[in-house]
Amino acid sequence: MMLPLNPALGATFRPPVMEARRWLEGVSFPPDRPLINVSQAAPVDPPPEGLRRAIAEASLEQAQAHLYGPVLGNGELREAVAAEWTRAYGGTVAPENVAITQGCNQAFCAAIATLAGSGDEVIIPVPWYFNHKMWLDMQGVTAVPLACGQGMVPDAEAAAALISDRTRAIVLVSPNNPSGAEYPAETLRAFFDLARDRGIALVVDETYRDFDSRDGAPHNLFADPDWGDTLIQLYSFSKAYRLTGHRVGALIASAARLVEVEKFLDTVAICPSQLGQIGAVWGMRNLGDWLTGERAEILRRRAAMTEAMTRLAGWRLKGCGAYFAWAEHPFAESSAQLAPRLVREAGVLLLPGTMFMPAGDPAGPRHVRIAFANADAAGIGALADRLAAIR
Numbered sequence: 210m211m212l213p214l215n216p217a218l219g220a221t222f223r224p225p226v227m228e229a230r231r232w233l234e235g236v237s238f239p240p241d242r243p244l245i246n247v248s249q250a251a252p253v254d255p256p257p258e259g260l261r262r263a264i265a266e267a268s269l270e271q272a273q274a275h276l277y278g279p280v281l282g283n284g285e286l287r288e289a290v291a292a293e294w295t296r297a298y299g300g301t302v303a304p305e306n307v308a309i310t311q312g313c314n315q316a317f318c319a320a321i322a323t324l325a326g327s328g329d330e331v332i333i334p335v336p337w338y339f340n341h342k343m344w345l346d347m348q349g350v351t352a353v354p355l356a357c358g359q360g361m362v363p364d365a366e367a368a369a370a371l372i373s374d375r376t377r378a379i380v381l382v383s384p385n386n387p388s389g390a391e392y393p394a395e396t397l398r399a400f401f402d403l404a405r406d407r408g409i410a411l412v413v414d415e416t417y418r419d420f421d422s423r424d425g426a427p428h429n430l431f432a433d434p435d436w437g438d439t440l441i442q443l444y445s446f447s448k449a450y451r452l453t454g455h456r457v458g459a460l461i462a463s464a465a466r467l468v469e470v471e472k473f474l475d476t477v478a479i480c481p482s483q484l485g486q487i488g489a490v491w492g493m494r495n496l497g498d499w500l501t502g503e504r505a506e507i508l509r510r511r512a513a514m515t516e517a518m519t520r521l522a523g524w525r526l527k528g529c530g531a532y533f534a535w536a537e538h539p540f541a542e543s544s545a546q547l548a549p550r551l552v553r554e555a556g557v558l559l560l561p562g563t564m565f566m567p568a569g570d571p572a573g574p575r576h577v578r579i580a581f582a583n584a585d586a587a588g589i590g591a592l593a594d595r596l597a598a599i600r
Contacts, residue, residue: 221346225339245595247559247584282307287309289493298426311458313443326348332379333352333353336535369407384418397427450488456481511529521593535562537576544573557595
């Protein structure tokens, strides 16, 4: 006899990246034609040596680095984030507005846990980030899809038509995962004004803010003196400082909201990683120039990806930015079948659009996501050559 199963969890799809990795089972890749893995948006190299040494020294010399810390994160990191956000966004962010989480995924889960319960609704543009959809499903919260328009940018007026008496929040990701789209400041302001007018939250996930192609702040929402009444922002240190395994993210919200966030975090993690927080602080203080170089390299790879797609007959690049390209393929088959075929026939691992779209949406089978950030210009060229050879 089977044990009981939470039906919401049972109905949630399996983790897409892990599903894609299973396509590699039984497939071999010769040394002269290795796998090109553009499936996951995560750095594959470790942090710079200085950051690693800071973590190692803390592990050896700081006893508190191995103990529980404050649920909302260490004061040193919260203060550093508040100071940098105040400088970068031209508004006022205090340490009391900052919670440190076990990665940005946990920041999203915490934010939604404070906003919505079973039977409520949250509006999310499609294609969506699949972990966001998974968490909403697990909580019994209905994800209401919002189609994107030109340049894969959502429209606030279209979102307004989807708001019901059960709507609790709108979630935006910019630069976007999976489309790479960078939402204009006026788009974010329009959504902010809509959310404020309707008495709902605007959750803005800026995991990839450090790789935005635009100079300066991508929006001025924090300049609003009452931003905390509407805005919840999410961030990740994983991409900026290659701290993926240390799981360090941030949630920026009103102090009153963080009272509720603390309840959630205390029950699921107690506190964020001490060593990861130490690494994040060190990175913020010492890696500004290095991060500028990382951004420049990602922008070079973005340019290489854009150029490479022009050489692929029948393919259409719909969005490209940060770590991602969202592309329409020319084949009759669904991307759900095409993606595993590319592993076998081209030695390429990417994710099908069906993993980012509602079931039955015709756009899903027509698109793929290419996480190009871990491929240099030569690797992106080889990727295009392999895709061009597929029939």
